[in-house]
Amino acid sequence: MEHKSTSAIQLILDYLRHEGVEYIFGVPGGPLTMLYKALAEQDGITPILAKHEEGAAFMADGYARVRQGLGACCASTGPGSTNALTGIAAAYADSIPVLLLTAQIAVAALGKGAAQESSPFGVDTIELFKHVTKLSAAIPHEQKVAELTQRALRLALSGRSGPVHLSIAGDVAGKPVPHKLIPPHQYRPENRPVDLDSLSQVAELLTNHQRVCILAGHGVNLSGGAAALRQLAEEQHIPVATTPKAKGVFPENHPLSLGVFGFSGHPQAEQYIFSDQLEVLVVIGSGLGEIATHAWNPRLMPAKALVQIDIDPEMIGVNYPVNVGVVADARTALVELKKLLPPNSSSRASSLAQAKDPLPRYHEAHLLEAEHSPLYPPRMIRAMQAILPEDTMLFVDIGNCMPWFLHYYEVRHPHSFFLGLGLGSMGSSLGMAIGGKLAAPHRPAVAVLGDGAFTMNGLEIHTAAEYNIPVIFIVLNDGGFAMVDQGENLLFGKSVSPSRYKNALDLCSVAQGLGVKAFRVSTPSEFEEVLQKCLDLNEPCLIDAQVDPQLIPPTLRMRAETLKSYFEGKTRH
Missing domain, CATH: 3.40.50.970 (Thiamin diphosphate (ThDP)-binding fold, Pyr/PP domains)
Structure with a gap:
């Protein structure tokens, strides 16, 4: 079947549009001209002029967080690209899916001392961004546009999400390519597997113990698991604390809420989790870093079992030894865990009320x-x-x-x-x-x-x-x-x-x-x-x-x- 042609840069924009992107944040410059020309010739993605590329990256970050999808930003060569570094690094640290699209000088000028060259022959921004993205790659030829765009989007939005970086030279950006666009489900997974055997062990621990608690991390937010968390907590009468990064993923005015645990957290959360009476603590979507654990306080270890559920296997057991580790997306794990658990009596709720009653909600x-x-x-x-x-x-x-x-x-x-x-x-x-x-x-x-x-x-x-x-x-x-x-x-x-x-x-x-x-x-x-x-x-x-x-x-x-x-x-x- 013969496909209509489009420009390489327009094909990238079409992929972004299919991922739901409505805005691209950035600061224009000469090497980015083909991108802005393509934006001017299409409907669906609006360019927003930022004052600085770092600000543009933060705008894409905020857009992605609220929309719970992909954000996009752009930067020119040289200092335009390096200006975006901190904002992209922040997205990487918080696992926010952002696509940074940067310009590169013309392929024919590489290695000749062109102004603001950002290739391995100059200030190598491809290598620079490799340390703060899931993928940093140059598009060397128009025939690689679709393949590398799909790879970038797949990595940004799959597994532990995060930013990606693509750099395209001005002369490559304008070249014609077949307008062959495939939908997202054909290049990135939409189902989220979970280790049901390990999750069954978690269900058994929760069924057999009375004094239990959930510590919900940022991964619950990223997975869209807030509703599933609330359903599980309410059905099983399990109190919930959140890490600072996950504040609000469970309503803080809910009777089962302990508030924030960790830096700037609440006395109720601290005393409940640090209590010698806590039998099982289920950590979902947190690597248990310094901010989330009162600087790795050993009192976080419960009397019977520590469970850690995380989409990234490298996070499990890093800072605390776990009794059960489950590699899973947070929302999927919560949904499946709810199915495995029998209804719980209200005795947990009454014991929680007794434990919370003498404790203040706030310091001062x-x-x-x-x-x-x-x-x-x-x-x-x-x-x-x-x-x-x-x-x-x-x-x-x-x-x-x-x-x-x-x-x-x-x-x-x-x-x-x-x-x-x-x-x-x-x-x-x-x-x-x-x-x-x-x-x-x-x-x-x-x-x-x-x-x-x-x-x-x-x-x-x-x-x-x-x-x-x-x-x-x-x-x-x-x-x-x-x-x-x-x-x-x-x-x-x-x-x-x-x-x-x-x-x-x-x-x-x-x-x-x-x-x-x-x-x-x-x-x-x-x-x-x-x-x-x-x-x-x-x-x-x-x-x-x-x-x-x-x-x-x-x-x-x-x-x-x-x-x-x-x-x-x-x-x-």
Whole structure:
């Protein structure tokens, strides 16, 4: 059968469109001209102009997280490509499927000292991205376009998902190729196998023990397993804690919720899991790294059995010896495990209520009520919970905003709380919120970040203004890198690095200069009034929230103790 022809770059775009991609984020440049020409000649994928390639990568990341599918971004040769590195590395650390499409100089010019050459004869970006992607490859010839595109998409969206990188030379991009497009199910698997024999052992452990618990990790989110997790927990009356990266995958206002376990977690989760009475702990979709385990605390080991379920066999048993290890996609494992279990009596629920009753939900809960100026972040969180709609998407940055919101913000619906904690890249929330809002335009989107994070990618609010993407950017302005300053004071009794600004940032002036409405607030009543106003405006807005620079998140003290043990060479093994 004879197929119509198209250009090599247009064929790549057609594959992206079939994967549901609606936007590609990037910064144009001469070597990318054929890509943008192809975008201009088609419908279905809209190019979004970012201010920086790192921001573009974070936008693709946020889009992929919210849509639970593929995100796409592009960059030109040389510095355009290297600028995207941190954003792609962050997607890799959090297993987010993003396709980065970069340009390359013309094949005929390779090795001749062409401007911004990014081949092995120059700054080799193919090799550079191999360390932070599941695939980094150059498309050497137009005949390889379909094959390499399919391979990239298969790797990005199969198994433990993650970013991929394809580089195409300008002269290859425009060459004609057969327009032979096959649907996704013909080049990547859609079924997700599970080891039923091992899962039967898990079912037996849960059936024969009363004091059990599920620790749900980021893999449950990635697999779309939130509903299956809730069904299993409710039917079996099993309490659920989440790792920090998985916050909200189980509703935190649910009677079976223990909240977050690990960094900035909740006392109920910590005491329940660390209790000598816990018999079986089932870990689903977590590699049990430092952040998820209170720095590999040995008390996490239950009295009878530790079960670890993960899609990546290399994650099982790495940090804790397991009694049963199951290699499986989280959602599939939860669905199949539910089938294997007989109905459970309500006795588990009553024992959980007794265990939770004397335990506080929060550390220093009085901070939620503090009528203080400058603002206390927990009091801001209380206002946000009252004002923001239930389906609001919250994108939280790295810095002190992270422990505040991990601990005090109650997430009531899955896929509503987004945090790039794998790499921990400051400035990520701005781009992620923009991409996330484009993926779900019907849901309110809020980014929360510090003034230090704003200085890194803050110009991306101009992208929101340019395309009228109504994100509310809430900046906790504490005069610099407060987490660093406070951490040093906890460790050494003084600051040892230049972490505070000598000149306060006038974020309202910056935002207004970029076309974004901005408001400065310093009291709870001002914050409440302005937050409601920003919601009603339904356009990009920035709130410059003057927060108390001396108030230390309670959980940061615990983090400081962990760092101290590192410096003293006392890490747990």
